Amino acid sequence: METIVALCKRRGFIFQSSEIYGGLNGFFDYGPLGVELKKNIRDCWWNDMVRRRDDVVGIETSIIMHPKVWQASGHVDGFTDPLVDCKASKQRYRADQLFFSPVVVDGTVVAYVSALESERTTAELQEAAEALKRKRGIQGKLEPVQPRDMTEAKAEEIALIPSPATGEPGSLTPPRAFNMMFETNVGALRDASSVAYLRPETAQGMFVDFKNVVDTGRVKLPFGIAQIGKSFRNEITPRNFIFRSREFEQMEMEYFIHEDADWSKCHQEWIEWCKQWLISVGLPESHLSLYAHPKEKLAFYSKGTVDIMFKYPFGVQELWGIAARGNYDLGQHATASGKPQEIFDEATKKKFVPHVIEPAVGVDRIFLAVLCAGYAEEEVTDEKGNAEKRVVLRLSPRVAPVKVAVLPLLKNKEALTQRAQALYRKLQRRYAVFYDESGAIGRRYRRQDEIGTPWCVTIDFDTVEKDGTFTLRERDSMQQRRISEAELFALSEETVY
Numbered sequence: 001m002e003t004i005v006a007l008c009k010r011r012g013f014i015f016q017s018s019e020i021y022g023g024l025n026g027f028f029d030y031g032p033l034g035v036e037l038k039k040n041i042r043d044c045w046w047n048d049m050v051r052r053r054d055d056v057v058g059i060e061t062s063i064i065m066h067p068k069v070w071q072a073s074g075h076v077d078g079f080t081d082p083l084v085d086c087k088a089s090k091q092r093y094r095a096d097q098l099f100f101s102p103v104v105v106d107g108t109v110v111a112y113v114s115a116l117e118s119e120r121t122t123a124e125l126q127e128a129a130e131a132l133k134r135k136r137g138i139q140g141k142l143e144p145v146q147p148r149d150m151t152e153a154k155a156e157e158i159a160l161i162p163s164p165a166t167g168e169p170g171s172l173t174p175p176r177a178f179n180m181m182f183e184t185n186v187g188a189l190r191d192a193s194s195v196a197y198l199r200p201e202t203a204q205g206m207f208v209d210f211k212n213v214v215d216t217g218r219v220k221l222p223f224g225i226a227q228i229g230k231s232f233r234n235e236i237t238p239r240n241f242i243f244r245s246r247e248f249e250q251m252e253m254e255y256f257i258h259e260d261a262d263w264s265k266c267h268q269e270w271i272e273w274c275k276q277w278l279i280s281v282g283l284p285e286s287h288l289s290l291y292a293h294p295k296e297k298l299a300f301y302s303k304g305t306v307d308i309m310f311k312y313p314f315g316v317q318e319l320w321g322i323a324a325r326g327n328y329d330l331g332q333h334a335t336a337s338g339k340p341q342e343i344f345d346e347a348t349k350k351k352f353v354p355h356v357i358e359p360a361v362g363v364d365r366i367f368l369a370v371l372c373a374g375y376a377e378e379e380v381t382d383e384k385g386n387a388e389k390r391v392v393l394r395l396s397p398r399v400a401p402v403k404v405a406v407l408p409l410l411k412n413k414e415a416l417t418q419r420a421q422a423l424y425r426k427l428q429r430r431y432a433v434f435y436d437e438s439g440a441i442g443r444r445y446r447r448q449d450e451i452g453t454p455w456c457v458t459i460d461f462d463t464v465e466k467d468g469t470f471t472l473r474e475r476d477s478m479q480q481r482r483i484s485e486a487e488l489f490a491l492s493e494e495t496v497y
């Protein structure tokens, strides 16, 4: 992760927000290359999810909505994470990410150890237990640790569990519900009547506008409403770079189906669609897995949720959630607003509230997955035959921030630079391209490898004096071949969109 974070900063993908003031935890800025990569992810999703499907339409709803939306949806009362305070250090932890275990020697609990959730939680707890036994000179057989998180701690255990900040017990509080919505005030008055929220998900926009979309007459069940936009959550522990932040971007789609439709089949189809889409933007199938939420942990209205998980460097984590939400949301808004959210069934001549399947994914999480999967360091031989390290981002041409780099072989030969500029301007009309005439050609290739540019084209004397073809150098294979302008356009056309 440190390597990826360093590359992001060095090459202008991602910066810390407000960096000159020390940064703001959980907020990030996207730099010149990052903004292109992010836009490409969004565009691919929008094209595939909305434009290329006849059964999905798009909308864009406001970030601040009527506060009653969030009461009806259940967010005001229930959008909480369990929070544990350390009274000594003033640190705050998410209770379900703070693990502990009794230290048991010869069947007796002699103390407790704690560790924050990581790939090595159990190992860290075991090491802490062994260290504690050694330090206190306790004799006897140490039993393997049994990790539980703080939501599972019994009242009498809480005072005995050490705070990760101080290493001492006695300062942790019992978990309490912490609402993650950011509050603001709308209008000139700042009192309870003006409280509003920054949306914690884009989904409610689709439910609240459901009737508006139906009434425009373009849709018939089954159909989806999709939206891309910013969401805000006051996460207790933003972490893992852009994986969990406080301001992030979601791409969500609500797929409305008949109340009698086979929801399970539809759910499966969307899981498969989402998985294939991730592969289409360059994520290797080997890094993807499915996690079905256990029935007992589902919200009462939910029929099933499956997460597509991605193998990040910090562990296998949720990338895309696909939930079958029944007709809970539309039902809630119908009751709260007094406006029926029904559809008329021509076959049965009855009205009903449609059910919904919801694929919901974060743009930033895809961004991070794409970078992690694409990053590679290789040993290669330079033009002089010396071994050197090559850093390469093997990004799919669909999302690569720069599609083609145009490189005149020499910068002081006007014939070459003019031809290169002409090609550059032509390519620029379609997508982001880069013109680079400075430095040895090998160095210029490396610069492009590091930012994931799939193709470099070099304009040389043969280009201007002979048949107009130029050298195309492929990022992954590093192979070079002669190619005409028409072939270059056809190649990029085929793979970019």
Ligand code: GAP
Binding pocket: 200, 201, 202, 203, 233, 235, 242, 243, 244, 245, 246, 248, 249, 250, 252, 318, 319, 320, 321, 358, 360, 361, 362, 363, 364, 365
């Ligand atoms: N409408 C359903 C919903 O919002 P969610 O699982 O809370 O469900 C959906 O969020 C997706 O949004 C997640 O799978 C993840 O990709 C992304 N996401 C959620 N919280 C995030 C955060 N704090 N930072 C970055 N992405 C986040």
